[in-house]
Amino acid sequence: CQIYLLNGQEFRCEVDKQANGSALLKQIYDLLNILESDYFGLYFMDQTDQKYWLEPNKSIKKQIKNGPWSFFFAVKFYPPDPAQLHEDITRYYMVLQLRDDIVGGRLPCSFVTHALLGSYVVQSELGDFDRTEMRGNYVSEFSFAPNQTRELEEKVMELHKTHRRQTPAKAELNFLENAKKLSLYGVDLHIAQDSDGIELSVGVSWNGIHVYRDGTLINRFAWPRVIKLSYIRSKFYITIRPLNGNTLLNMIGFKMPNHRAAKKLWKSGVEHHAFFRLVKSEPQRRPKLIRVGSKFRYSGRTQQETRKIVTENEKRPQPTVVRTHSKR
Numbered sequence: 001c002q003i004y005l006l007n008g009q010e011f012r013c014e015v016d017k018q019a020n021g022s023a024l025l026k027q028i029y030d031l032l033n034i035l036e037s038d039y040f041g042l043y044f045m046d047q048t049d050q051k052y053w054l055e056p057n058k059s060i061k062k063q064i065k066n067g068p069w070s071f072f073f074a075v076k077f078y079p080p081d082p083a084q085l086h087e088d089i090t091r092y093y094m095v096l097q098l099r100d101d102i103v104g105g106r107l108p109c110s111f112v113t114h115a116l117l118g119s120y121v122v123q124s125e126l127g128d129f130d131r132t133e134m135r136g137n138y139v140s141e142f143s144f145a146p147n148q149t150r151e152l153e154e155k156v157m158e159l160h161k162t163h164r165r166q167t168p169a170k171a172e173l174n175f176l177e178n179a180k181k182l183s184l185y186g187v188d189l190h191i192a193q194d195s196d197g198i199e200l201s202v203g204v205s206w207n208g209i210h211v212y213r214d215g216t217l218i219n220r221f222a223w224p225r226v227i228k229l230s231y232i233r234s235k236f237y238i239t240i241r242p243l244n245g246n247t248l249l250n251m252i253g254f255k256m257p258n259h260r261a262a263k264k265l266w267k268s269g270v271e272h273h274a275f276f277r278l279v280k281s282e283p284q285r286r287p288k289l290i291r292v293g294s295k296f297r298y299s300g301r302t303q304q305e306t307r308k309i310v311t312e313n314e315k316r317p318q319p320t321v322v323r324t325h326s327k328r
Helices: 021-032 088-103 111-126 150-160 168-179 259-277 303-312
Strands: 002-004 010-012 040-045 051-053 070-075 188-193 199-205 208-213 216-222 226-232 235-240 250-255
Touching: 021 040, 021 070, 070 088, 088 111, 088 168, 111 150, 111 168, 188 259, 199 259, 226 259, 235 259
Parallel strands: 002 070
Antiparallel strands: 002 010, 040 051, 040 070, 188 199, 188 250, 199 208, 208 216, 226 235, 235 250
């Protein structure tokens, strides 16, 4: 297997041909020494460049039908409050993921936010501003934005001077505290259409389902209001709890590009709801002789279970964070 890590490094390893996803995931979590591992996962790309998360309880070879066994280590569940993450190493990988999201254009920012987040990146990697060593445009090797300008780099340098005495861990925490305020922070977007054929994006996050048109949020369904998520062929449905004394359930449907896209959105919703809302994940049910619908269930630990694991391992020494320098 070829694994691409968030710091730009590559890792090669071997797993048994018949192994489930959990065997490969364990190798990566052990390699990176991550205790709060359930926020992360491995994904692969199919032949149409669609992204799919590796399922722990399913054979790897049944998930990757064709092509090389190449995977990308990434954040799967973005915590609503990254400050509550217990270890610096978890926050470091969160920062790397968010930097990748920002530079890749998946997490839009204003000029001011690009500059502020960039200045924390520079503080984390270079430390305090030193006029004897940091001359000219000393941040030109960094990537801060999809379309980076000299004006942005100058603003980053100006702000960097104000962060004196911030350790790398403190600068990364400040980065996360500002990144979590972005409107698309932690939102897993899927292309869809409404009943009139108008193109939308349906997003899944820690707090519910979001609907966007032309990049603007037009509707949000918080998890307490969502009774059921389902899909039939290429249609995805949300069943909503009625408000204001109404007794009729409201079902909202979206047309997805195909059946696989509908199932993918449904699985994302099931997993996000289970991870952030349940106390513990549901046990895998025994297969029935006659089965209707998907047998998929979220099989990892929930956020609450992850936090419990951390408190049980409070004596574990903080892992050493090896920070690699950025290259544009």
